[in-house]
Amino acid sequence: TSLATSIGGRTFDNCMMNAAGIRCQSKKDLDALIASNAGAYVTKSATPEKRAGNPSPRMQTLPHGSINSMGLPNNGLEYYLDYVIDDQHNRPGTTNFLSVAGTSLEDNLAMLHEIQDSEYDGFVELNLSCPNVPGKPQVGYDFDRVNTVLDQVFKFYTKPLGVKLPPYFDLVHFDQIAEILNQYPLTFVNSINSIGNALVVDPQTERVAIRPKGGFGGIGGASVKPTALANVRGLALRLKPEIAIVGTGGILNGVDVFEHILCGASMVQIGTQFGYEGTKIFDRLASELREIMNQKGYTNINQFRGKLKTFD
Numbered sequence: 001t002s003l004a005t006s007i008g009g010r011t012f013d014n015c016m017m018n019a020a021g022i023r024c025q026s027k028k029d030l031d032a033l034i035a036s037n038a039g040a041y042v043t044k045s046a047t048p049e050k051r052a053g054n055p056s057p058r059m060q061t062l063p064h065g066s067i068n069s070m071g072l073p074n075n076g077l078e079y080y081l082d083y084v085i086d087d088q089h090n091r092p093g094t095t096n097f098l099s100v101a102g103t104s105l106e107d108n109l110a111m112l113h114e115i116q117d118s119e120y121d122g123f124v125e126l127n128l129s130c131p132n133v134p135g136k137p138q139v140g141y142d143f144d145r146v147n148t149v150l151d152q153v154f155k156f157y158t159k160p161l162g163v164k165l166p167p168y169f170d171l172v173h174f175d176q177i178a179e180i181l182n183q184y185p186l187t188f189v190n191s192i193n194s195i196g197n198a199l200v201v202d203p204q205t206e207r208v209a210i211r212p213k214g215g216f217g218g219i220g221g222a223s224v225k226p227t228a229l230a231n232v233r234g235l236a237l238r239l240k241p242e243i244a245i246v247g248t249g250g251i252l253n254g255v256d257v258f259e260h261i262l263c264g265a266s267m268v269q270i271g272t273q274f275g276y277e278g279t280k281i282f283d284r285l286a287s288e289l290r291e292i293m294n295q296k297g298y299t300n301i302n303q304f305r306g307k308l309k310t311f312d
């Protein structure tokens with residue numbers, strides 16, 4: 001039973017990896033991902049310079065997921081660019097993901113120029129959906145802005161690139177974002193990021209759970225799976241076949257991986273639950289997914305990708 005997948009002509013021996021932001025900020029974190037059974041890793045979203053991020057408490061675990069307002073803490077683009085270039089020398093033929101999240105178009109273009117001019121030959125995940133930088137909107141909710149960003153990027157960027165999108169909640173929004181994305185040579189679209197600006201309250205203390213932004217933060221984990229599957233399916237039905245879908249959101253068990261692939265995902269990313277379990281989760285999910293595939297008579301994931309049935 002093979003869990004292999006391919007995106008943009010690159011093959012991965014396992015269709016599961018971490019989600020940006022979770023246990024991927026330091027070299028130590030990334031080394032652990034390399035040592036694990038994950039099929040790839042993605043680095044913490046980078047800004048041009050190192051950032052401390054929001055004041056703590058800025059992340060809280062919940063019974064059915066997590067809330068976070070980290071505020072884009074990261075070690076700066078050079079740190080991650082050096083890491084992934086070093087890794088591609090050490091492990092030729094492997095492909096990984098470098099996430100960038102500039103707080104302005106200028107920053108994003110500057111970082112992509114630096115990556116374009118470097119010897120990095122892996123994927124870039126352009127994060128258009130960080131919900132937690134105070135005063136900054138989630139670009140993914142401004143369709144004209146997304147168009148402008150991609151138009152500017154693809155004037156010069158020729159290496160494989162995908163975008164990380166926020167969740168949409170209206171079928172017309174799936175139509176509108178897909179119409180824009182289909183105009184560009186994207187390698188993949190990653191859906192979803194956390195459900196932004198939710199609020200968790202502690203009834204005992206009568207106070208919010210996290211400090212930044214009056215307690216408003218992004219929700220991840222089990223509670224977001226129905227929204228994540230809707231976005232994966234909504235985009236799979238609308239995007240041109242050359243654009244692969246990376247499914248993120250609400251994956252705790254092998255069955256959740258199966259559901260994301262059934263909806264159209266070629267690769268899946270695990271965030272909140274990976275944060276709790278660590279890299280051994282990739283072993284557990286692989287055996288659980290293989291068990292499901294064996295029961296159903298599937299020998300590889302291409303046999304059921306996107307094959308979700310409806311009633312009609």
Ligand SMILES: O=C(O)c1[nH]c(=O)[nH]c(=O)c1I
Pocket residue numbers: 021045068069070071072073101127129130131132133193194218
């Ligand atoms: O607060 C963060 O650092 C963060 N948190 C998220 O939930 N999604 C994101 O894309 C980011 I850049």
